[in-house]
Amino acid sequence: MDKRTDLWLQNLKDEREGAALYDGLARVEKDPERASSFRELADGERRHAEIWARKLEKEGVALPPDRPSSRIRALLWLARRLGTGAVLPLVMETETGDADKYAAQGGDAAPLADEERAHHRALSGMSMGQPTEARAIIAQRERWHRGGGRAGSIRAAIFGMNDGLLSNLSLVLGVAGAGADPHQLIVTGMAGMMAGAFSMAVGEYTSVASQRDLLTRQVEMEKREIAEAPEEEAAELALILRERGLSTEKASRTAAEILKNPVTALDTLVREELGLDPNDLGSPLAAALSSFAMFAVGAAVPVLPFFFVHSTITPAISTGLAFLVLAAVGATVAFLAGTPLWRGAGRTVGLAAVAAGVTYGIGRAFGAVL
Numbered sequence: 001m002d003k004r005t006d007l008w009l010q011n012l013k014d015e016r017e018g019a020a021l022y023d024g025l026a027r028v029e030k031d032p033e034r035a036s037s038f039r040e041l042a043d044g045e046r047r048h049a050e051i052w053a054r055k056l057e058k059e060g061v062a063l064p065p066d067r068p069s070s071r072i073r074a075l076l077w078l079a080r081r082l083g084t085g086a087v088l089p090l091v092m093e094t095e096t097g098d099a100d101k102y103a104a105q106g107g108d109a110a111p112l113a114d115e116e117r118a119h120h121r122a123l124s125g126m127s128m129g130q131p132t133e134a135r136a137i138i139a140q141r142e143r144w145h146r147g148g149g150r151a152g153s154i155r156a157a158i159f160g161m162n163d164g165l166l167s168n169l170s171l172v173l174g175v176a177g178a179g180a181d182p183h184q185l186i187v188t189g190m191a192g193m194m195a196g197a198f199s200m201a202v203g204e205y206t207s208v209a210s211q212r213d214l215l216t217r218q219v220e221m222e223k224r225e226i227a228e229a230p231e232e233e234a235a236e237l238a239l240i241l242r243e244r245g246l247s248t249e250k251a252s253r254t255a256a257e258i259l260k261n262p263v264t265a266l267d268t269l270v271r272e273e274l275g276l277d278p279n280d281l282g283s284p285l286a287a288a289l290s291s292f293a294m295f296a297v298g299a300a301v302p303v304l305p306f307f308f309v310h311s312t313i314t315p316a317i318s319t320g321l322a323f324l325v326l327a328a329v330g331a332t333v334a335f336l337a338g339t340p341l342w343r344g345a346g347r348t349v350g351l352a353a354v355a356a357g358v359t360y361g362i363g364r365a366f367g368a369v370l
Contacts, residue, residue, distance in 0.1 A: 005061050007105065008052045013064065014098060015049035018042075020068040021091065024076040025084045034084065041119055048112055055108075071335055078336075087336075088123055094338045095120040157294050160200065162329050164298030166352050168192045169322045170359040172302050176315040177363025182306050185315075189303030197296040205288035212282050223266050226259070233269060234259045301325050319356065326352050 022042035029035040053063055068076075079087045099116035102109040171192040172185055180188065226233050234255045241251035259265045305317040327345040334344025 005056060005059055008055050008059075009061065009064070011101075011109070012049055012052040012056065014101075015045045015052065016066050017069060017072055018045035018094070018098070019049060020066075021072050021075060024068075024072070025079055025087075025091075028076065028079045029084050037122060038084075041122065044115060044119060048115070051108070051112075071338060075336060090336045090338075092120055092123045095123060097338065157290065158329055158333055160291055160294035161298035162326065162348070163200070164193070164196055164295035165301050165322055165325060165329075166298075166355060167196055168299035169302040169319065169352070170356050172306075172318060173315060173356050174359040174363035177360040178367030182310050182314060186303065186306045189299075189306065193296055193299035193303065196299055197292045200295045201288040201292035204291035205284045208282045208287040209284040212284060215282075219266070219270055222269055223262075226262055226265050226269065230259050233265070237265075237269060298325075322356075323349050323352065 019042045022038045022045060026035045026038035026042065029038055056063060075087050075090065095116055099113045099120065102113035102116060168189055172189045175188045176185055234252075237255040237258060238248075238251040241254055242248060246254065258268055302318045302322045305314050305321060309317055326348045330344040330346070330348030331341040332344075333348075334341050337344075
């Protein structure tokens with residue numbers, strides 16, 4: 001095979017991967033509308049795959065088996081346990097990469113770049129509550145509208161652990177550089193772990209509680225508008241329904257029927273206008289506990305060697321263990337995002353090495369002076 005067919009073959013594999021992923025997300029998704037959107041995205045990926053399959057067959061290249069990769073299986077496993085919203089940020093990175101790839105290839109691939117960008121916008125709308133055209137019109141009239149959403153929980157968990165590991169490694173190495181003995185290093189590491197974990201938990205609790213208060217206020221304002229101006233709300237809902245493909249008459253009739261039940265009307269308008277799930281506005285306590293746990297797990301890694309090895313090389317062992325875990329974290333993020341593992345691992349370890357080296361150097365300098 002030449003470089004051209006190699007490129008087509010990679011394009012085929014990528015599009016098949018996308019189709020398998022969106023089909024899987026459609027099966028996992030409980031909301032019928034979102035599931036339908038995922039199926040539409042899967043159909044688009046299959047159309048793209050057929051383009052490359054036809055080109056390869058014309059050149060006499062045998063097509064590979066159509067089986068999802070371990071990355072797709074991992075993303076779907078996470079989606080089944082955490083919900084589709086948790087994996088959407090990682091999926092969107094892939095769509096951005098596909099759009100850039102096709103734009104760079106040019107020729108027959110160039111038109112596909114626009115479709116991949118459209119896929120990215122559709123995913124953004126599901127992930128971040130970005131406004132559709134109808135929502136944008138409504139938002140101009142009701143300025144208090146703000147998008148919500150809690151996507152990215154996987155990233156938050158991974159980076160929470162990463163934060164705990166790097167900050168405590170730097171702390172321990174800084175104190176080790178100043179000449180502290182193993183007992184002092186254990187006390188320092190444990191204190192840093194608990195202080196950082198509580199700080200993260202409090203910060204996350206405050207952040208999510210504030211966001212929840214804001215979202216709850218938006219729901220209450222929508223409820224008040226339904227009671228005070230039902231005709232306006234019916235017109236807004238009809239606008240959204242027309243955007244979904246209903247005729248003007250059917251959209252108006254359906255909106256009027258929905259507005260007859262205030263509970264159903266509130267649920268529908270909150271979902272459609274604000275892009276929120278009224279039953280899932282976020283739990284401050286759950287966010288705080290998760291943040292505490294992930295930071296503590298990461299922060300414990302550089303302290304563990306000091307409990308078992310009492311030697312002058314223990315800081316080096318601690319550093320090596322921390323870098324190994326950091327490399328695994330970076331590689332995991334790269335794996336889920338569909339980027340090279342070595343790049344994710346190298347970037348994470350490289351930045352950590354800079355931070356730890358600077359902190360150790362400062363500790364050495366102060367230890368020599370004091």
